[in-house]
Amino acid sequence: MDRVFGAGERVGVLTAEPLGRVLDYRAPEGGCGSGDFVEVPLGPRKVLGVVWGQGDGSFDMAKLRSISRVLDAPPMRDELRSFLTRAADYTLTPLSAMLRLATRTPGLGAAPGTRRIYRLAGPAPNKLTDARLRVIEALRDYGGASVTLAELCEAASCTASVVKGLVTLGVIAEEDAPRDLPFPSLNPAGTARLMGDQVAAGDALVAAVAQGGYGTTLLKGVTGSGKTEVYLEAVAECLRHGRQALVLLPEIALTAEFLTRVEARFGARPAEWHSGVTMTERRRVWKMVGQGAAQMVVGARSALFLPFQHLGLIVVDEEHDTSYKQEEGVLYNARDMAVLRAAICGCQVVLASATPSLESWVNADQGKYTRLDLGARYGAAELPEMRAIDMRAERLAADRWISEPLAKAVTARVAAGEQALLFLNRRGFAPVTICRACGHQVGCDHCDARMVEHRFLKRLVCHQCGATKPVPTACPDCKVEGRMAPVGPGVERLAEEVTARFPEARVAVLSSDLFGSARALKAQIETIAQGGADIIIGTQIVAKGHNFPLLTLVGVIDADLGLQGSDLRAAERTFQLMRQVAGRAGRSGERRGVALLQSHQPEHPVIRAILGGDEEAFWRAEAAERRAAGVPPYGRMAGVILSGPDVQKVFDFGGELARRDGPLRRIGAQVFGPAPAPIARVRGRHRVRLLVKADKGVPLQAALAEWVGQLKPPANLRVAVDIDPQSF
Ligand code: ADP
Numbered sequence: 001m002d003r004v005f006g007a008g009e010r011v012g013v014l015t016a017e018p019l020g021r022v023l024d025y026r027a028p029e030g031g032c033g034s035g036d037f038v039e040v041p042l043g044p045r046k047v048l049g050v051v052w053g054q055g056d057g058s059f060d061m062a063k064l065r066s067i068s069r070v071l072d073a074p075p076m077r078d079e080l081r082s083f084l085t086r087a088a089d090y091t092l093t094p095l096s097a098m099l100r101l102a103t104r105t106p107g108l109g110a111a112p113g114t115r116r117i118y119r120l121a122g123p124a125p126n127k128l129t130d131a132r133l134r135v136i137e138a139l140r141d142y143g144g145a146s147v148t149l150a151e152l153c154e155a156a157s158c159t160a161s162v163v164k165g166l167v168t169l170g171v172i173a174e175e176d177a178p179r180d181l182p183f184p185s186l187n188p189a190g191t192a193r194l195m196g197d198q199v200a201a202g203d204a205l206v207a208a209v210a211q212g213g214y215g216t217t218l219l220k221g222v223t224g225s226g227k228t229e230v231y232l233e234a235v236a237e238c239l240r241h242g243r244q245a246l247v248l249l250p251e252i253a254l255t256a257e258f259l260t261r262v263e264a265r266f267g268a269r270p271a272e273w274h275s276g277v278t279m280t281e282r283r284r285v286w287k288m289v290g291q292g293a294a295q296m297v298v299g300a301r302s303a304l305f306l307p308f309q310h311l312g313l314i315v316v317d318e319e320h321d322t323s324y325k326q327e328e329g330v331l332y333n334a335r336d337m338a339v340l341r342a343a344i345c346g347c348q349v350v351l352a353s354a355t356p357s358l359e360s361w362v363n364a365d366q367g368k369y370t371r372l373d374l375g376a377r378y379g380a381a382e383l384p385e386m387r388a389i390d391m392r393a394e395r396l397a398a399d400r401w402i403s404e405p406l407a408k409a410v411t412a413r414v415a416a417g418e419q420a421l422l423f424l425n426r427r428g429f430a431p432v433t434i435c436r437a438c439g440h441q442v443g444c445d446h447c448d449a450r451m452v453e454h455r456f457l458k459r460l461v462c463h464q465c466g467a468t469k470p471v472p473t474a475c476p477d478c479k480v481e482g483r484m485a486p487v488g489p490g491v492e493r494l495a496e497e498v499t500a501r502f503p504e505a506r507v508a509v510l511s512s513d514l515f516g517s518a519r520a521l522k523a524q525i526e527t528i529a530q531g532g533a534d535i536i537i538g539t540q541i542v543a544k545g546h547n548f549p550l551l552t553l554v555g556v557i558d559a560d561l562g563l564q565g566s567d568l569r570a571a572e573r574t575f576q577l578m579r580q581v582a583g584r585a586g587r588s589g590e591r592r593g594v595a596l597l598q599s600h601q602p603e604h605p606v607i608r609a610i611l612g613g614d615e616e617a618f619w620r621a622e623a624a625e626r627r628a629a630g631v632p633p634y635g636r637m638a639g640v641i642l643s644g645p646d647v648q649k650v651f652d653f654g655g656e657l658a659r660r661d662g663p664l665r666r667i668g669a670q671v672f673g674p675a676p677a678p679i680a681r682v683r684g685r686h687r688v689r690l691l692v693k694a695d696k697g698v699p700l701q702a703a704l705a706e707w708v709g710q711l712k713p714p715a716n717l718r719v720a721v722d723i724d725p726q727s728f
Pocket residue numbers: 192193194195198221222223224225226227228229230378
């Protein structure tokens with residue numbers, strides 16, 4: 001509730017400090033209102049807080065301290081405060097941690113007009129120290145955008161004096177940061193010429209936005225069918241009504257292409273919000289969004305916590321993408337939180353995907369979401385032809401991964417001036433390093449993972465915690481020299497085979513770990529899109545919606561990779577990934593694409609479904625299986641992850657918790673475990689998981705809170721609740 005508090009009145013203030021809950025303070029001189037950003041004394045420090053409402057009376061009026069000052073920032077609206085409260089309740093996260101997500105913008109309360117910014121101003125002299133060179137490189141990296149001193153020093157890992165020296169030389173310019181530069185306005189006039197199925201889908205979305213109020217639409221269409229084209233019309237309608245639009249993308253590398261399209265449609269670029277945006281820019285976006293002056297934001301999941309003034313539409317593109325689930329800190333799924341925020345502020349949500357999550361498919365099937373389908377690719381582009389290559393018949397040598405039929409297809413495409421993509425979802429050179437003498441496999445010293453050899457880095461790397469060590473010449477176990485060998489393929493090793501077999505071809509490897517920065521990755525993607533490579537070797541980052549017009553052949557090196565293991569989501573994930581990867585082929589429409597899937601079990605039902613079986617039948621069968629098992633989306637699940645340095649203590653605590661399941665039994669829920677968590681050891685901490693399964697419609701969160709709250713964990717042991725875990 002919005003209200004105003006007079007000077008000296010008792011008010012509740014929420015801070016983003018750990019363990020912080022709403023604390024009582026006195027309103028400052030001049031009073032304050034709910035939602036105001038304030039600075040309050042906390043112990044010896046002054047911290048940022050938000051006036052959350054009336055105090056709860058937990059402190060004596062006589063002992064109350066006063067709010068130090070009200071900051072010069074637009075107050076947090078009631079709608080955002082409700083969203084944070086509901087999201088905290090849903091994810092069982094302390095409210096203060098939720099507030100942190102919404103106030104991570106640095107310098108929110110900083111006095112304006114005091115910041116200095118830097119940009120390249122003149123030619124660089126020939127001889128420069130390393131530190132000075134790094135500063136210039138960093139500024140080039142920012143592509144002409146200005147940065148603050150702190151950002152520049154961090155990017156170039158240098159001291160302020162290095163920067164000042166370059167200013168004196170006239171190589172870079174220092175100036176006052178402009179205040180509140182407005183965003184250029186987007187012009188939603190006109191309409192795109194939608195075709196076929198697009199017309200009805202576009203009309204339906206535009207009507208929903210025009211009518212206002214909450215609603216969720218699942219926009220399902222094969223890659224290249226024009227989903228983006230269609231939802232941009234919904235954005236246009238939203239802008240015409242003077243409301244703000246938010247588009248979430250699962251991957252920063254996708255924003256560049258998207259921004260260009262927005263610019264083509266609306267004549268200007270929208271605001272950007274993700275980890276690759278400079279702090280200066282983020283401060284500006286945060287402010288402009290709060291003032292309603294940024295009409296459209298394109299961003300990563302954290303953009304959901306921006307202080308929109310009048311949100312009219314949220315689009316979650318590639319809604320099935322697992323990177324929408326934040327797996328560290330506050331565990332939340334941005335797709336679900338988008339729906340929650342829309343329900344609270346009364347706006348529309350569009351979930352777009354070629355391969356929707358089973359959750360969204362079921363929600364649409366049950367009528368909770370509206371479903372719109374785009375049946376065909378736009379224009380002349382046809383869906384790729386999909387075929388399996390039965391690897392049992394291929395008899396490849398142990399260090400070969402490309403079958404004859406695939407090699408022939410690659411040769412033909414490259415000869416025709418087209419591009420071929422070889423997909424292998426394994427980073428590095430080889431997934432395992434084994435001792436040929438004793439069979440020992442090199443593992444991480446801190447995790448339960450095997451170390452992956454990266455030739456590029458000349459080291460073994462743990463893909464769970466990032467620890468590295470040199471490739472051993474002697475076995476760490478049996479000490480025999482010279483018998484250590486890489487086993488299995490990673491993209492770097494595949495690249496070796498490709499270079500040997502296709503010596504004439506230009507080869508590009510697209511794997512997230514080969515790129516120091518998002519900018520380098522973006523450059524690589526642009527090069528490929530412009531035809532600067534013949535054969536592209538990629539991990540799953542190529543599956544994420546990039547548009548390579550010359551690409552006509554996709555070869556999946558190991559289509560069986562995701563089908564192992566007992567995870568109930570394995571079939572869904574494999575189906576999504578294979579369809580997404582195959583969808584990269586033949587998008588331009590000039591030549592039909594082909595996708596070849598190398599598999600040792602081409603008769604597997606999932607592989608058959610991928611190869612063009614009845615897709616709706618596949619989803620129905622998956623849904624039936626989940627219903628029979630009583631798991632999401634038909635039942636509810638939560639994980640409780642216990643972690644600590646001593647595995648026995650963690651298991652003991654888990655066992656104790658499992659025995660005290662009274663609060664869960666009262667709602668008819670079951671506990672499974674303790675068992676090793678999907679990631680069983682990270683950075684020296686053992687992780688054990690208890691899985692809770694409940695019916696829909698029971699008060700699961702309340703029961704979980706009561707259950708976990710019964711036992712205080714021993715020192716060193718951490719407890720985290722994961723509502724709707726990714727794997728079960
Ligand atoms: P999706 O988001 O479903 O993958 P896109 O919206 O990216 O599909 O469309 C695929 C390609 O077809 C893009 O290059 C897009 O510009 C083009 N396209 C789709 N629909 C139209 C249309 N109605 N008019 C012009 N171009 C279109």
